[in-house]
Amino acid sequence: MTVTPVDPASNGPATLDRITGVRLSSVTLPLDTPISDAKVFTGRQRPMTEVAMLFAEISTESGYEGVGFSYSKRAGGRGQFAHAHEIAPVLVGEDPSDIAKIWDQLVWAGASVGRSGLAVQAIAAFDIALWDLKAKRAGLPLAKLLGAHRDSVRCYNTSGGFLQAPIEEVKEKSAAALESGIGGIKLKVGHPDSATDIARVGAVREHLGDGVPLMVDANQQWDRAAAQRMCRAFEEFGLVWIEEPLDAYDSEGHAALAQTFDTPIATGEMLASVAEHADLIRHGGADIVQPDAPRIGGITQFLKVMSLADQRDLQIAPHFAMEIHIHLAAAYQREPWVEHFEWLNPLFNEHLEISGGRMHLSARPGLGVTISDQARAWTVETAEVTG
Missing domain, CATH: 3.30.390.10 (Enolase-like, N-terminal domain)
Structure with a gap:
């Protein structure tokens, strides 16, 4: 035969x-x-x-x-x-x-x-x-195709907290972002003078009040000893997380910080594959995983990272590209945060609705955006x- x-x-x-x-x-x-x-x-x-x-x-x-x-x-x-x-x-x-x-x-x-x-x-x-x-x-909107857990997600703004901006400008932009409907504020840290970092975060915390969700991001610029000192110093500010305190590939170092301090450790945005995220998660290197769909190969790969995070009961907070990530975050079981950047707005004819501290899904099918x-x-x- x-x-x-x-x-x-x-x-x-x-x-x-x-x-x-x-x-x-x-x-x-x-x-x-x-x-x-x-x-x-x-x-x-x-x-x-x-x-x-x-x-x-x-x-x-x-x-x-x-x-x-x-x-x-x-x-x-x-x-x-x-x-x-x-x-x-x-x-x-x-x-x-x-x-x-x-x-x-x-x-x-x-x-x-x-x-x-x-x-x-x-x-x-x-x-x-x-x-x-x-x-x-x-x-269907992409989130609904995937199976949404919610029709809106918590959102925080980063674009007003960069280090080149004077602290008065950061305070003003942070307050304006909250006024516009944003739910939290992230500040850049990692200044060569650690006292400057502490003073800037303290000033914004005092300006916004204790009830406002506040995050900081060191963009991988501390070594392990500096990260220990800074994480300890930031404990008093009641932060939602401390982001990328160490090199993105130092999973063991991030794990040590996560085990030592009350403030959650967030990282993952610079990782460029599912395998790298799997290593981070396996080592316990993040309380909050921050995958970026465009950086790891798209939505197919992002869904694999979501599954790995879910198995460990971890939170996610996708990095950048909110037009994509609102859909993926809406489909995650645990309440996530999505990063709000207005930078990409000119590229699209449609814009996401922000109100009440949340980013809202539209009824438009797919991603819901067209090129401008x-x-x-x-x-x-x-x-x-x-x-």
């Missing part, structure tokens, strides 16, 4: 649609003011003046279109675009609903450059676009891939 092998990658009768084309856009988003955190004050980076965005628009035979994006700060935008352009032909002809399969195909198409960092950040734009498309096909004319005007390179 002769058995004819079946190609496991073939599309069968259940296939309802096929991808016909992919449009890639590299967009340079300028910032109104150069931004400095601790990495600038320690000489490791220059002030940030722009964000490189990678947009992917995926079209299908049935007329559906999904929009996704990734990003890079200071460097890497051209690399993301180039890698995405090289592997984009993999998508053409595939069933857009087979998202996990397509993710594997994309990562193997560029296997020689690895499964983390820039390689998966390029894939993220495609993956997010496919999830957007899938939710649009269902006529301003984003098109800031486009520096495009590429189209078709069958």
Whole structure:
């Protein structure tokens, strides 16, 4: 008896649609003011003046279109675009609903450059676009497709608390953010003079009052001894968390801080794969995990990190890209926080509603955003891939 092998990658009768084309856009988003955190004050980076965005628009035979994006700060935008352009032909002809399969195909198409960092950040734009498309096909907001636990999430603002801003400006912007409906305030710390950090946090705490949720972020700039001292000093301020007190890959050091102090330790935004998050969680290195969907390869990978965090009863607080993360946070069992940045607002025609300390889901299907004319005007390179 002769058995004819079946190609496991073939599309069968259940296939309802096929991808016909992919449009890639590299967009340079300028910032109104150069931004400095601790990495600038320690000489490791220059002030940030722009964000490189990678947009992917995926079209299908049935007329559906999904929009996704990734990003890079200071460097890497051209690399993301180039890698995405090289592997984009993999998508053409595939069933857009087979998202996990397509993710594997994309990562193997560029296997020689690895499964983390820039390689998966390029894939993220495609993956997010496919999830957007899938939710649009269902006529549902992405959160509802995933299975939402809530229709709004707690949100905090970071953009007013950077280190280049004088403390009076930080106090003014923090109060204005709360007035606009934001639920919490995050301040940058990690100044070379630790007394400056303590004074700035103390001034904002006094200005806003004890009842306002307040977080701080050291952007990986302390060594273990300094982190111990600063975590101890910050205990009096009743912070929601202390973020990235150590190098992002120092899971053991973060675990020691989490076990020693009452204030929760948050980290994870700089990790660039599920495997790196698994290592952090396995070591107990975070009370609050901060994955970033564009940085770890998209929504498919983010859902894996959510599952790992859930198994350990951990909280999550996704980093940046609120247009994506509101949906993922709404689908997490434990009440999360989502980071509010108004920086990306000019890129989209639609904006999220903020009120009562919360960010609210809209009824729009998919991610609920479309690319603005301003984003098109800031486009520096495009590429189209078709069958």
